[in-house]
Amino acid sequence: MQVGIDMGSLAGGQPARLDIEELLATRLLVQGNSGSGKSHLLRRLLEQSAPWVQQVVIDPEGDFVTLSERYGHLVVDGERSEAELAGIASRIRRHRVSCVLSLEGLEVEQQMRAAAVFLNAMFDAEHEHWYPVLVVVDEAQMFAPAVGGDVSEDARKMSLGAMTNLMCRGRKRGLAGVIATQRLAKLAKNVAAEASNFLMGRTFLDIDMARAADLLGMDRRQAEMFRDLTRGNFVGLGPALSRRPLPIAIGEVETQARSSSPKLMPMPDAPADVEELIFTPDPEEFARLTRARARPAPRPTTDILAELARATPLSDAPLARAGRDAAAPEMDKQERDSRVAAVFGEILADPQSGYRTDAALYQDFLVRLRMRRVSGPAMSLSDFRRRLAIARSGVDAETAATEAWATALTLSSQVTDDLQGVFLMLANAAIRGEACPSDARIARAYGTHSARRARRLLGYFEEQGLIIVHADPAGRRIVGIPELQAETAPGAADAADEDAGRAQAAE
Numbered sequence: 001m002q003v004g005i006d007m008g009s010l011a012g013g014q015p016a017r018l019d020i021e022e023l024l025a026t027r028l029l030v031q032g033n034s035g036s037g038k039s040h041l042l043r044r045l046l047e048q049s050a051p052w053v054q055q056v057v058i059d060p061e062g063d064f065v066t067l068s069e070r071y072g073h074l075v076v077d078g079e080r081s082e083a084e085l086a087g088i089a090s091r092i093r094r095h096r097v098s099c100v101l102s103l104e105g106l107e108v109e110q111q112m113r114a115a116a117v118f119l120n121a122m123f124d125a126e127h128e129h130w131y132p133v134l135v136v137v138d139e140a141q142m143f144a145p146a147v148g149g150d151v152s153e154d155a156r157k158m159s160l161g162a163m164t165n166l167m168c169r170g171r172k173r174g175l176a177g178v179i180a181t182q183r184l185a186k187l188a189k190n191v192a193a194e195a196s197n198f199l200m201g202r203t204f205l206d207i208d209m210a211r212a213a214d215l216l217g218m219d220r221r222q223a224e225m226f227r228d229l230t231r232g233n234f235v236g237l238g239p240a241l242s243r244r245p246l247p248i249a250i251g252e253v254e255t256q257a258r259s260s261s262p263k264l265m266p267m268p269d270a271p272a273d274v275e276e277l278i279f280t281p282d283p284e285e286f287a288r289l290t291r292a293r294a295r296p297a298p299r300p301t302t303d304i305l306a307e308l309a310r311a312t313p314l315s316d317a318p319l320a321r322a323g324r325d326a327a328a329p330e331m332d333k334q335e336r337d338s339r340v341a342a343v344f345g346e347i348l349a350d351p352q353s354g355y356r357t358d359a360a361l362y363q364d365f366l367v368r369l370r371m372r373r374v375s376g377p378a379m380s381l382s383d384f385r386r387r388l389a390i391a392r393s394g395v396d397a398e399t400a401a402t403e404a405w406a407t408a409l410t411l412s413s414q415v416t417d418d419l420q421g422v423f424l425m426l427a428n429a430a431i432r433g434e435a436c437p438s439d440a441r442i443a444r445a446y447g448t449h450s451a452r453r454a455r456r457l458l459g460y461f462e463e464q465g466l467i468i469v470h471a472d473p474a475g476r477r478i479v480g481i482p483e484l485q486a487e488t489a490p491g492a493a494d495a496a497d498e499d500a501g502r503a504q505a506a507e
């Protein structure tokens with residue numbers, strides 16, 4: 001079904017039509033400096049297309065929550081756990097409900113993580129729920145930055161991966177990305193390059209004007225025109241808009257953002273006692289400032305737990321009297337290693353541990369160490385992730401002592417922390433000649449229930465030259481690792497995850 005919505009008017013007064021069906025297949029990129037009318041354009045697009053297609057808005061400033069009053073969009077507060085957000089996103093796709101994910105009030109890194117979890121859950125929806133969805137991401141340069149910033153590398157990779165999936169691979173899953181950015185130079189090129197429709201607004205920096213002109217197929221000498229565009233005016237190009245660049249004036253909208261651009265207001269009459277009014281402190285105001293200064297900033301939970309782990313454990317012995325040496329004997333290294341290994345075993349014995357974040361598992365790890373009265377310096381989060389990846393591989397002491405395993409550990413450093421456990425599990429099976437792990441087992445090692453994602457991981461490892469996947473005459477999968485000169489025994493890709501089944505039965 002072909003549906004054309006009215007985005008505004010062209011230079012000659014004719015209506016500017018945007019083909020929604022074509023947009024779903026070809027995606028849209030909107031660019032313009034602050035105040036150019038990007039949010040107004042997105043609001044017009046959402047309002048006009050609301051009756052025709054499901055919509056999901058990633059809203060970092062809470063500007064689009066007012067759509068709920070007029071069009072019934074469900075407002076999802078981003079200040080939830082990752083498990084809650086993933087579950088909500090899955091049900092959003094299943095029941096075809098339009099929503100606004102409001103990230104207002106969250107720190108930038110929290111916004112990136114929340115958006116990534118939400119987008120990934122929509123991307124991983126079951127095939128029968130691949131309904132068409134218009135996914136609008138405002139301030140896209142925040143979620144797909146061209147370079148690293150003040151956020152952690154883990155958050156940046158997580159968010160950039162979700163945005164790349166949306167723009168590069170989302171079309172087959174019914175996800176049509178509409179991304180808006182203030183500056184093209186700050187947006188990751190592999191994300192921007194996947195859009196086939198463009199609406200370019202006012203911009204002043206030479207590098208952004210040059211990129212906008214290139215995307216529109218214009219001569220760079222014509223790039224100066226972007227400085228002269230007024231608010232709400234854009235140059236459009238693409239199969240859903242026009243085959244050649246056309247100026248478009250965006251039409252009116254029915255809803256308004258909660259915040260608006262500042263407007264000039266007349267100055268109030270100056271009071272006669274202005275000096276006394278300004279320089280004399282209000283007693284209540286002074287009390288509020290004193291309370292605010294006295295209140296310390298909350299410390300991260302991870303830092304508190306790490307400090308607790310470094311402290312000397314409590315003892316049932318009576319307190320030492322003053323003047324005597326009260327130092328507790330240090331724990332033997334072998335005993336400490338044994339207790340740490342036991343804690344790792346307890347964590348991995350939980351069938352749900354594979355689906356919890358590394359940060360949550362790290363906090364659990366520190367608490368368990370404290371309960372076992374393990375003294376000494378706490379393991380860092382990066383060391384914990386490495387140790388956890390090795391533990392998840394299932395390697396035994398005999399295999400861990402081999403040269404082949406040392407090579408496997410070196411190879412695993414070529415992939416990100418979240419993939420090391422999966423690669424080491426494959427390497428362990430290849431070294432020992434065991435059956436190739438099933439999709440379900442690979443998925444659990446990665447922290448997901450999706451068999452499709454497990455197969456994509458194998459494809460990614462193969463693209464990186466780390467493994468070779470082939471099949472025996474019966475169609476069972478075999479994974480070979482060239483650097484180890486080893487390969488797994490044939491294994492059925494669709495076999496059940498017996499380890500997970502035994503753990504659930506034990507519960």
